[in-house]
Each structure stands twice: as C-alpha cells, then as structure tokens.
Amino acid sequence: MIGNIREYEFETDVLIVGGGLAGNNAALGALEKNVKVIVADKGTLERCGATAGGVDHFMAYLNTGPWDTREAYLSYVAKIARGAVDLKVQDAVFCKELEAALERMEKIGCTLKQSDGKYLRTQSLGQPGPYFINFNGKNLKPALAKEARRLGVFALERCMMTDLLYDGERVIGAVGFNIRTGDFYIVKAKATILATGCTTRLFHNPTGLPFNTWQCPQNTGAAQVMAYKVGAKLANMEYMRITVVPKGFSAAGLNALMGMGGRLINAYGEEFMAKYHPMGNKAPRSMLVYAVMKEIQMGNGPIYIDCTHLSEADLNHLKRTLGYDKDTLPDFLEQKGVDLSKEPLEVMYSEGMQAGPSEVCGSGIMIDERTSSSIEGLFACGDCTDQMRCVHLCTTGGYLSGKVAAEYAKNYSHPIRVDKKEIQRLKEAIYRPLWVTGNLDHKTVENVIRRVMWEYAGPVRNEKSLNLAIDKLQSLKEEAQALKAKDFHELMRVHETNQLIDIGTIMCHASLERKETRFGIFHFRSDYPETKEEFEGEIVIFQKDGKVVKEFKKLSYDKIP
Amino acid sequence: MPPNIDMDRCSGCGMCDKICPLDVIHFDSEKNMPIVKYADECWHCGSCRLECPMGAIKIFFPVEMLY
Numbered sequence: 001m002i003g004n005i006r007e008y009e010f011e012t013d014v015l016i017v018g019g020g021l022a023g024n025n026a027a028l029g030a031l032e033k034n035v036k037v038i039v040a041d042k043g044t045l046e047r048c049g050a051t052a053g054g055v056d057h058f059m060a061y062l063n064t065g066p067w068d069t070r071e072a073y074l075s076y077v078a079k080i081a082r083g084a085v086d087l088k089v090q091d092a093v094f095c096k097e098l099e100a101a102l103e104r105m106e107k108i109g110c111t112l113k114q115s116d117g118k119y120l121r122t123q124s125l126g127q128p129g130p131y132f133i134n135f136n137g138k139n140l141k142p143a144l145a146k147e148a149r150r151l152g153v154f155a156l157e158r159c160m161m162t163d164l165l166y167d168g169e170r171v172i173g174a175v176g177f178n179i180r181t182g183d184f185y186i187v188k189a190k191a192t193i194l195a196t197g198c199t200t201r202l203f204h205n206p207t208g209l210p211f212n213t214w215q216c217p218q219n220t221g222a223a224q225v226m227a228y229k230v231g232a233k234l235a236n237m238e239y240m241r242i243t244v245v246p247k248g249f250s251a252a253g254l255n256a257l258m259g260m261g262g263r264l265i266n267a268y269g270e271e272f273m274a275k276y277h278p279m280g281n282k283a284p285r286s287m288l289v290y291a292v293m294k295e296i297q298m299g300n301g302p303i304y305i306d307c308t309h310l311s312e313a314d315l316n317h318l319k320r321t322l323g324y325d326k327d328t329l330p331d332f333l334e335q336k337g338v339d340l341s342k343e344p345l346e347v348m349y350s351e352g353m354q355a356g357p358s359e360v361c362g363s364g365i366m367i368d369e370r371t372s373s374s375i376e377g378l379f380a381c382g383d384c385t386d387q388m389r390c391v392h393l394c395t396t397g398g399y400l401s402g403k404v405a406a407e408y409a410k411n412y413s414h415p416i417r418v419d420k421k422e423i424q425r426l427k428e429a430i431y432r433p434l435w436v437t438g439n440l441d442h443k444t445v446e447n448v449i450r451r452v453m454w455e456y457a458g459p460v461r462n463e464k465s466l467n468l469a470i471d472k473l474q475s476l477k478e479e480a481q482a483l484k485a486k487d488f489h490e491l492m493r494v495h496e497t498n499q500l501i502d503i504g505t506i507m508c509h510a511s512l513e514r515k516e517t518r519f520g521i522f523h524f525r526s527d528y529p530e531t532k533e534e535f536e537g538e539i540v541i542f543q544k545d546g547k548v549v550k551e552f553k554k555l556s557y558d559k560i561p
Numbered sequence: 562m563p564p565n566i567d568m569d570r571c572s573g574c575g576m577c578d579k580i581c582p583l584d585v586i587h588f589d590s591e592k593n594m595p596i597v598k599y600a601d602e603c604w605h606c607g608s609c610r611l612e613c614p615m616g617a618i619k620i621f622f623p624v625e626m627l628y
Binding site for chain 2: 046211216248249327
C-alpha cells in the first residue's frame, strides 16, 4: 500500500520547519544572504503560527530614559527570568538585533507606530517601565509572507515534517508528508532550522475544548521531539505555562487589559494582587496566575478584571485594539454580553502549555548565541527554544537564525548522503497509522494525556506524581501503537498525539530534576516548595544510547554582558 | 460552531480553505463551496474572516465557551 504514496525529493541550502513568526523571520534572514530556502508548515505562510490572526505588542527598549536602555532591559530580564534565562544569549538574539528588527517592521509595511507617528507604550507583567509597544499586527504574518515570497522562498505548505535526517554526525534535512494529498517529502538541506513553537493541547482545558488554546493549537512540540530524537539538548522543559483569560475563551488579551490599567478583583469586589506581589496588578504573569488560582481555591471566586474605572479615551482604545491580537475577542465579548465600560470581565486560569516561564525566555531546544543547537547543522529559533518566545524574540532571534544558517550553508563542504534504508524506515513509520487494524482514535488518547498531565504534572507536582505520570505516559505510548488514521488529516493528528506523549514524558523527567519551586505554579513542587539559589540555572535533558541524560547548566547573573 | 459561511455571499474563491491555519475548512470543488470539515478543531483565530474577500464569514462561539 505504501507504494501508492507519491514521493518527492528536494535539495536546499536552508530548510526551515515552521513558518510562523520566528520561521518567517528566519526565512528573510537567510534569503537576504542569497541562498535557497524551503519553509515547511502545516498551514500556509500567510496565516500560520501563533500570530496567524494578528498580534498587538512588541517588547523593546528605545533609549528614552534610564529604565529604557539595553542594560536596564537585561537587568529586568535577569530579575524576571532568573534561573531560566541566559543573558549572553539574550544579548545576542535580541539586543544586537533589535534596531534592525524595528527597521524591518517598517520596511515590510507593518509599522509599530500609531497613526500619529508615535509609539504607544504600556507597562505590565513586572516591567520597570512601559516596554510593550502597542501596535496593529493584524497583517504582520501576510506582510512577512509577502516579503519572503518576493525574495524567492519555496514554501512546502500543508506539510508536516516528522523526523530529521541525521547522518551520525550532522543533521542533513528532514522528511514529512502533505496533510492533504499524503505525498511523501524528503528534503535534503545543508542547514536545518527548527521553529515550530511551544506545545499546546498538552494539559486539560477548562472549557473541555482542546483546540481552545492561548497559543496556536497546531503547535504540538514537533521541533523539540525531532531534535530530542537525534540527541540534541533541550532545556527549561519542566515549565508549564498558564495565563489568565476571559472565562470560556483562551485568548491573548491579558497584557492589553492589565497594561491599560485593569484591576483583578474577587467575588467580594476586593483588589487582591497586593497580597501576592509588591507590584500588585502589574506583577509578573506567573504571580497573576498564581493569585487567581489561589483566590478561586480559597472560595473567593469568581475572579474578574475590572476596567470600569478607566477613562473614556482608554476604554475606546481598548475596544478598538483588543482584536489586534485575537481578531475574535471583541466578538466573544459581544456574544457573551460583556461591556468593559459597564461591568468587570470574568476571567480564569487557562489551559497549561509547555512553554517558557516568562515573556523573555523559552523552553525547548538549547541554543547558543548563534542559535545553534548541540547538534551540527541544526539551528532553532522561536518558542521551541530555551531562549526565545514572544514577538520581540521571534522577530529578532528568528532573523539571526536565518542569517547564521545561511552562512553555515555557504561554508558547507560535505556531501549530503542520505541513507535509503533509513528513509524507507521513516516512511513506513509515518504512514503506519493508515494501515493498522484497530479502532483507537487520537482524540481519546489525547484526552487521557491531558488529564494525566494536569493531574500529575500540572500546577502542583511532586516526585510521586511525576513518576506516576511517566509510567502512565509510557503505557499510553504503547497503546498509541494502535492509533488509527482514516485520512491524511487524521494522520497528522496521530503524529501530533505521539509528540504530545513524548513532550509530556520529557517534561516530567526534567521536572523531577528541579527539586525546588520556581516561577510560582509554572514549576510548583509540593515536596520542595522553596526557591533555591543552587538551582539558578537550566535543567538540560537529552537522549544518549536510548537513555535519558540530565545535566545542570549553572547560569551567572553577576554582571550584564 | 464557527466559522459560519453565508453561501449567498460566498463567491467560491476558496480563500478560506487556503488560509485556515488549522486545515479546518476544505473547499469542495464538486459542489464549488467551502465546507467546515473539522469544526471542533477551530481555533477561533478569525483568519478566514480576515481574508474572505466577500465578507461572507461570521464567527459564532459554541455554547461551551459562552457560559
């Protein structure tokens, strides 16, 4: 049966897996170096990834005051993401690229400025000053895609890449399939960049609708799993990220509401954030989530964000711009019958994700100052790495990754030798769910994964619960051998389900190693509830000879680089 | 379930199928109309509505999300 599958082979200088904000910026960085670039994505370049429908803020320092400098920004980063962030990498992937990134945004036609030509900046989430530039990013992705196409990108769309090609020394491309036609793709590449984002659909969703996620539900940790399989090092994988969302709809909007001056209140109308953090409503996200969960747990829910005290001008701005990030948030409020100027908006904690513990660093493939992974020929950018996330880092760091990979490809002098037997093995594994006999479907297994992760590896975890989660996921992995796909779309979902099991397992192993609590409920160990100085660094996890290996990478915060 | 496509307005251009980040909408070339094939996988991102040249798409949230 597998003989009926059409097979296509491509060869390129740079292969980018994931065409979202980071991947698309990487494409520009590489294309501007005049190399051949292929971008593979499960969606289409114009509207894929976490910013498909738009985005509304870009974090930056602009040298307007003492709080607004590179040094002040890095001091803030060191404070808010201590123990997870590598300042040397941050300096390389953000600070050194920032000025060019701001110019590029103007060049591609997605200005960060308001109609009066000025920046509108807001402060929230623990910042020492208004670092967030509010902007209309509804057409950011189409604008980036247009530029990539103008520069000659070859886009493999509706394509799921499942495995890297590894010759024993270096990564030389990847294989995957078209989720509509089923065509098999072999892409040979001198340099490969992974940019598939964080992992969603991994933890129980309070609405019961798994695709109602804060970040893109298409993101299921493909890059992290692919990299892990060839022995690349991952870091910060223990962190489970949650946010505060409007009750019922996991949508971005917290920054906008809190940045504009929104106040969290409980059922009794009490403002409670000051009890939990000295910055009150402008506290870091991990503390906002912790406080909301705690208030609900103590019986003080429901919880609301109150904006009724805001000026008419601020309210009008909010109403006009809330849909910049998630186009449909204003529709949701209207259909729910909420008028922000007249009544508080009920909120709650969202589903969890495998993602970075703050706005300034990530969780995934460990990268260095040049976005190189620990494996030759393999680079990574965006939310799937340990040092990037959010718009500012995916834009700056993504572009850097493209430049570096293009330079690597230009200097590449080895023959790309693909092992045909290995290709055949990977191909059979990819299409196997189409031929298996059985009735086990991916939705059932996914639901079990979410429940296991939330109950045993979620906001509260300990050694016993994490080991139990690992055992259960191991059993699920065996059950998943019988997963059946009825068509190529379902084949994609089956592979995503397998990725979720792998990411969940890796998270549990990393969580066991961090015997402390850090970033509030993003890594809360009930058996080790204190934050410890000895854990100021990253838990690094990788696979060697089929075994899980863990290391600790101490990070220094003594001085700004 | 979202998205809701007004077939009186739809010109059959297939843009919603092309643009959906999640492969939720498929264009049926025999019937010359888009089909919301995997409604339960909709992210409610609004991309289809943003790109529809005929303004034929409305987003209605499912009851699970409104209560």
